[in-house]
């Protein structure tokens with residue numbers, strides 16, 4: 001029988017990612033509080049700025065730093081104050097903490113990916129800046145387990161359909177695995193392949209949209225549960 005194919009998301013599915021952004025956002029909110037702005041308002045303004053900018057500028061970490069500076073400028077503007085260059089520089093430094101963060105694999109990922117690669121076809125699909133994402137894949141040490149690594153600007157059902165065609169995958173035996181309802185689960189449902197959702201402990205609000213068809217989604221608590229879903233074929237004596 002044809003092998004099962006698993007298309008794995010990377011950020012917040014294989015390794016920690018958003019937690020670094022959350023820590024930077026906490027530091028930013030605290031810095032804004034010291035400037036006299038309500039920290040909750042600073043967070044909400046940042047969320048609005050990101051919703052405006054991500055569709056235009058994408059997911060590069062440098063753009064996150066830029067969004068923090070623009071958020072500070074917007075807060076000042078709303079209150080009729082002039083932004084101070086030294087605060088802008090501090091805010092940019094806070095944002096730049098997320099550039100080249102260390103790769104910390106999530107629990108059980110290294111062993112599970114290695115075990116799955118023996119009896120499943122594994123593909124990695126990640127969105128974002130090509131150079132940044134490639135560096136993370138290399139530093140993860142997981143690349144040898146994947147038949148192919150695809151880095152795209154944005155994920156959608158058309159990207160998945162293209163992968164199915166390119167690698168001759170049977171939709172009935174292909175699953176997308178990821179943490180994001182917006183970028184992993186809903187595109188898989190729309191493309192007619194299996195959808196496996198593994199929620200991340202500190203999700204990015206931008207990715208948290210309603211799941212289109214919850215009854216068709218398998219939700220797992222941890223990455224290693226994939227081995228229970230796709231166990232190795234038993235050795236025949």
Ligand SMILES: [Mg+2]
Pocket residue numbers: 009010011012013178179180
């Ligand atoms: Mg992800």
